[in-house]
Amino acid sequence: MQQLNEAQARAELFSVRDFIRFGASRFNEAGLFYGHGTDNPWDEAVQLVLAAIHLPGFNSPHLLDSRLTDDEKVAVIALFRERIERRVPAAYLTGKAHFCGLEFNVDERVLVPRSPIAELIEAGFAPWLEQAPEYVLDLCTGSGCIGIACAYQFPDAEVTLSDISAAALAVAESNIEAHGVSHRVACAEGDLFASVARRCFDLIVSNPPYVDAEDLAAMPAEFHAEPEIGLGSGFDGLDFTRRLLTEAPDYLNDGGLLVVEVGNSAPALEQAYPGLDFQWVEFERGGHGVFAITREALVAGLAG
Incomplete structure (x- = not known):
């Protein structure tokens, strides 16, 4: 050059x-x-x-x-x-990125780890979780960084990493091996809950695709180097999240918690679901657009 x-x-x-x-x-x-x-x-x-x-x-x-x-x-x-x-x-x-103080293998098959959910993991998802979860699901796991970080935070938990992309899960598998957590962290390939056999999670965490069509088109070139399947989610960025909200109650235990990042699509989400009691997380280190909601609040809000 x-x-x-x-x-x-x-x-x-x-x-x-x-x-x-x-x-x-x-x-x-x-x-x-x-x-x-x-x-x-x-x-x-x-x-x-x-x-x-x-x-x-x-x-x-x-x-x-x-x-x-x-x-x-x-x-x-x-x-x-x-x-x-x-x-x-x-x-x-x-070929490396850091998340929650941990190093992960990354390449063009997965998004680069950067979610503010890291701060929630380090806090043990307080105050929303009153006790350590036994079963955790990381939906749209990509590199596996969120689920593996949860495995470190909750050393007795069994963690499932789910993604629709076999290529992404290959990266996640490399990180499971690198961190030595294969005895309690496993991958499941499929769309949303399609490949998830267990139906009793205490905690479901997801950093799904949530970028709306307008924002996706305007993103700098660095973002277009990432897999589009991990970014865009329809006109308003909520195609995946709508399905997730509908199906999540069937996979959460009583008292279970759903944590989802929707970024700039948060206003559209609140407008689409005025009856849901989204608890928006405030971060000390920056970041926005992450909500927490209990199974009970989710069921009540969808029913109303």
Whole structure:
């Protein structure tokens, strides 16, 4: 890529700090979009530089002044070039993403983990769950990050990861293996509840497709690098959620909790279901459009 002036960069830049600054400048110049784990060009450059030199993070401030070998410089610049030319999330280039403080394998078969539901998981879904769930279902699991994080939070729970995409579940299976939780986390391939045998979950969590048609068309290129099946859900973004609300009571125990992310489609959801008592979660670290509702409130609201 000509804008990077790669030969000059390799000759004149030496340290980790040099290449992070260089990458951030080039990302600004290229007008990249951030929203898949970072929100600024500096952090994006940090992520790619550390991946290229095979270091998981800054464990010492002295690392910034460490000099790169020529091979490392080539690797860093190659990632920068890919990020700018292909307009793909950095996580697809590194093959890794973090969620709830855990590392997950990711690629173009799944969305990059970024749901604010992470904050709910870390809080044990308080105050909506009064006791740890025994059975948990993660619908539209993608990489499996939500369900596997729930398995860490609730060490005695059995967790099912469900998705319509066999390709996505292959990624989820790799993460089950990487985290060593195959004894109590399993995948189920199918649409919504079609492949879910159990009908007695204490907690159902879903980050389903919820982007409406207008927003989907206007999304930056980085989002269009992700599988569209995980993003778009009809004209108002609620095609999947409507089905989920109707069928979920049959799969929740008495006192069971349904937690769903609908993002910017939240106003449309409230308008479509004025009788449902959605409890909208307020997040300390940012994020919106996630509701919690008990089985009893869901049944009563749908009946009314």
